[in-house]
Amino acid sequence: WGTKKISLVSWVAAGAIMFGGVVPYIPQYRDIHRTQNAEGFSTYVCLVLLVANILRILFRFGRYYDDALLWQSIIMICTMLVMLNLCTNVRMAAELSTKRRSFLDFDWTYFWSWSRFVDYLHCVLAFTLLAAYITYLLLDSVLFVETLGFLAVFTEAMLGTPQLYCNYQNKSTEGMSIKMVLMWTSGDTFKTGYFLLTEAPMQFWTCGLLQVFVDVAILFQVYYYSRYPQKPVSHTVSHTTSAKAL
Numbered sequence: 001w002g003t004k005k006i007s008l009v010s011w012v013a014a015g016a017i018m019f020g021g022v023v024p025y026i027p028q029y030r031d032i033h034r035t036q037n038a039e040g041f042s043t044y045v046c047l048v049l050l051v052a053n054i055l056r057i058l059f060r061f062g063r064y065y066d067d068a069l070l071w072q073s074i075i076m077i078c079t080m081l082v083m084l085n086l087c088t089n090v091r092m093a094a095e096l097s098t099k100r101r102s103f104l105d106f107d108w109t110y111f112w113s114w115s116r117f118v119d120y121l122h123c124v125l126a127f128t129l130l131a132a133y134i135t136y137l138l139l140d141s142v143l144f145v146e147t148l149g150f151l152a153v154f155t156e157a158m159l160g161t162p163q164l165y166c167n168y169q170n171k172s173t174e175g176m177s178i179k180m181v182l183m184w185t186s187g188d189t190f191k192t193g194y195f196l197l198t199e200a201p202m203q204f205w206t207c208g209l210l211q212v213f214v215d216v217a218i219l220f221q222v223y224y225y226s227r228y229p230q231k232p233v234s235h236t237v238s239h240t241t242s243a244k245a246l
Contacts, residue, residue: 014068017194020187021072022079029086036094038087046080046087047112048155053077054128055152058135059201062145066198081124085117092116149203157207160184160214167221171230178222185215 032038053073060070092115101110103119114120138144167173192208194200 013194014066017068017191018071018075020190021076024183025079025083029083032086032090036090038090041083041087043084043087043112045159046084048159049076049080050124051127052152052156053080054124054131055148055155058131059145059149059152061135062139063149063201065200065204068194068198069200069204081121084120088114088117088120146203149201150207153203153207154210157210157214160211160218164214164218164221167218167225172225173218173222178219181215181218181222185212185219188212188215 028041032041053076056073057070059065100115101107101113101119102116103114103122112120112123114123135144135148188208188211192205192212195205195208
């Protein structure tokens with residue numbers, strides 16, 4: 001019974017790791033679909049998470065890690081593509097301009113602001129093929145493999161810093177959901193603990209600790225700016241909170 005209990009806990013933990021990161025995007029998707037307004041969600045979050053998780057998958061060819069973390073990356077990539085598809089359709093339906101912007105135009109002015117979802121797919125596919133080719137060539141280099149793993153998890157770990165900087169600039173956390181930040185903190189803490197228990201590569205738990213540190217810093221901002229207001233309270237609501245993944 002003891003062995004079965006441990007096995008059950010392991011399965012639950014693995015399931016939480018695989019699907020926990022996409023949970024915040026379910027209500028986000030429903031809100032965008034219901035309101036037909038995607039202004040509160042930055043598609044650059046999708047870009048960062050796509051790059052981070054593609055690199056993480058390539059990292060596994062050089063350094064083995066737990067299957068649940070591999071599936072977490074695959075599920076997150078699929079989720080970000082679904083979000084991109086919805087946001088692109090909503091934005092194009094509301095856009096008055098008839099000019100269509102394409103990835104194949106190679107115009108950096110409109111990078112990641114294309115008119116069709118297929119252009120995002122082209123970009124993701126091009127990046128994946130290029131990164132995979134470089135990884136294939138340098139797979140025997142320990143330095144390259146370890147750097148690849150670090151870049152993958154460090155990119156994702158930095159997702160909370162825009163909110164931290166935004167709060168610092170505004171000298172206020174008004175409009176930011178404290179419940180959302182608590183969700184980030186609990187999720188990142190659980191994830192980091194999972195990395196340590198499963199003996200994931202050092203890059204994973206190091207950047208996990210960095211994520212927890214950023215979350216705690218944001219919670220400190222909530223306390224500090226509510227205790228010592230830096231400016232008159234306004235009624236502007238910030239949408240930055242939607243830009244964080246667990």
